[in-house]
Amino acid sequence: MPELRRDPIVGRWVIISTERGVRPRDFIITPPPQTSPVSLCPFCPGQELLTPKEILAYRPQGSEPNSPGWSVRVVPNKFPALHVEGELGREGLGMYDRMNGVGAHEVIIETPRHQETLAEMPVKQIEDLLWTYRDRLLDLKKDPRFRYILIFKNRGAAAGATLEHTHSQLIALPVVPTAAEQEMEGCRQHYEDKERCLYCDIVRQELADGARIVAENPEFVTLTPYAPRFPFEMWILPKRHAAYYEESQKAQFEFMAPILSETLRRMDRVLARPAYNMMLHTSPLHESSGPFYHWHVEIIPKLTQVAGFEWGTGFYINPVSPEESAKFLREAEL
Numbered sequence: 001m002p003e004l005r006r007d008p009i010v011g012r013w014v015i016i017s018t019e020r021g022v023r024p025r026d027f028i029i030t031p032p033p034q035t036s037p038v039s040l041c042p043f044c045p046g047q048e049l050l051t052p053k054e055i056l057a058y059r060p061q062g063s064e065p066n067s068p069g070w071s072v073r074v075v076p077n078k079f080p081a082l083h084v085e086g087e088l089g090r091e092g093l094g095m096y097d098r099m100n101g102v103g104a105h106e107v108i109i110e111t112p113r114h115q116e117t118l119a120e121m122p123v124k125q126i127e128d129l130l131w132t133y134r135d136r137l138l139d140l141k142k143d144p145r146f147r148y149i150l151i152f153k154n155r156g157a158a159a160g161a162t163l164e165h166t167h168s169q170l171i172a173l174p175v176v177p178t179a180a181e182q183e184m185e186g187c188r189q190h191y192e193d194k195e196r197c198l199y200c201d202i203v204r205q206e207l208a209d210g211a212r213i214v215a216e217n218p219e220f221v222t223l224t225p226y227a228p229r230f231p232f233e234m235w236i237l238p239k240r241h242a243a244y245y246e247e248s249q250k251a252q253f254e255f256m257a258p259i260l261s262e263t264l265r266r267m268d269r270v271l272a273r274p275a276y277n278m279m280l281h282t283s284p285l286h287e288s289s290g291p292f293y294h295w296h297v298e299i300i301p302k303l304t305q306v307a308g309f310e311w312g313t314g315f316y317i318n319p320v321s322p323e324e325s326a327k328f329l330r331e332a333e334l
Contacts, residue, residue, distance in 0.1 A: 003098055008096060013178070043114075044112065053076075055074045057073040072108065074170075082104065085102075108136070110129050130257060149170060149173070151168060151279070155277075180281070212226065224329075230301070231303045234298070266334065267299070278298070
C-alpha cells in the first residue's frame with residue numbers, strides 16, 4: 001500500500017507510491033507519439049473492459065453498465081496514487097509522522113469521442129461533465145476518512161497526461177494539502193480583518209478595472225490574476241459567493257459550461273493549443289469555510305519551466321504581464 005509522509009519542516013505531506021514500480025530508466029524522457037491509435041485507447045467506446053468497472057456513467061436509461069452508449073464515464077484509476085481500502089493507520093516514527101496511503105483516485109472520461117478536446121465539446125456535454133464532478137464530490141464527501149478532494153485535468157505530455165483521449169482526474173486525500181491550507185488561511189485572515197470574502201473583493205475590483213478580464217457572463221468571470229505565477233494563467237470564478245462547488249445548482253452550471261468553453265477556446269486560439277493543467281479549488285470537505293472561501297477553477301498553460309530559482313525561493317518569474325495576457329485572450333477571434 002502507498003503511504004503518506006509529512007515533512008516536519010514545512011508540514012507538507014507527500015505520497016510514497018512504490019507500488020508503481022518505477023526504476024531509474026523510467027525517468028528518461030522520450031518524445032511521446034503525436035497520436036495514439038483509437039483501436040488501443042482504453043477510454044474509447046467498445047473498450048470498456050480495458051478499464052476497471054465504472055463508478056458512474058451518464059448513459060441512456062436501460063443501457064448496460066461498462067458497455068458503449070455513455071456520454072461521461074468515471075472509473076477507478078488503473079494505477080492509483082492512493083487506495084480506497086483500509087484504515088488510515090496514523091503513527092509517529094520518532095519525530096516523523098506517517099499514515100497509510102488511503103484515498104480515492106478516479107478518472108473522469110469526458111467524452112466518448114477520441115479526438116474531441118474539452119474546448120471543442122458541445123456546451124451541453126461540458127455541463128454534464130460539471131455535474132459529474134459534483135456527483136463524485138457529494139458521494140466521496142460521505143467517507144469520513146477523506147478531508148480534501150482535488151479534481152484536475154492534465155492536457156498534453158508537457159502537463160503530465162499519458163493518454164490522448166480527453167479526461168480529468170479526481171484524488172480524495174485524508175489530509176488537507178499545504179497549498180490549500182495556505183489559500184484558506186489567506187482567505188480567513190482577510191475575512192477576520194474586513195468581514196468580506198477575499199475572492200469576492202477580487203471579482204468586484206477586477207470587473208470594475210477591466211484590464212485583466214478575459215470573459216464574463218451573468219454568473220461567472222474569467223480573469224488573469226494580478227500576480228500570476230505563469231504566463232496566461234487564468235482563474236474562473238463565480239460572481240456570487242460560493243464556498244463549496246458541490247452545492248452548485250443547475251442554473252450555475254448552465255452559465256459555467258459556456259464560459260469554460262470560451263476560456264479554453266481563447267487559450268487554444270492565442271497559444272496554438274498548448275498543454276495545460278486545470279484544477280478545481282473548493283473547500284475542504286468537513287470545514288466550515290462558507291463565509292470566507294470562494295471556489296474557483298485555475299488554468300495554467302505549460303509555457304515555461306520551473307527551475308532552480310523558483311524551487312529555491314518560491315518566487316516565480318513571469319515574462320508576460322497579466323494585463324497583456326488578458327488583452328491577447330480577450331481580443332482573440334473565435
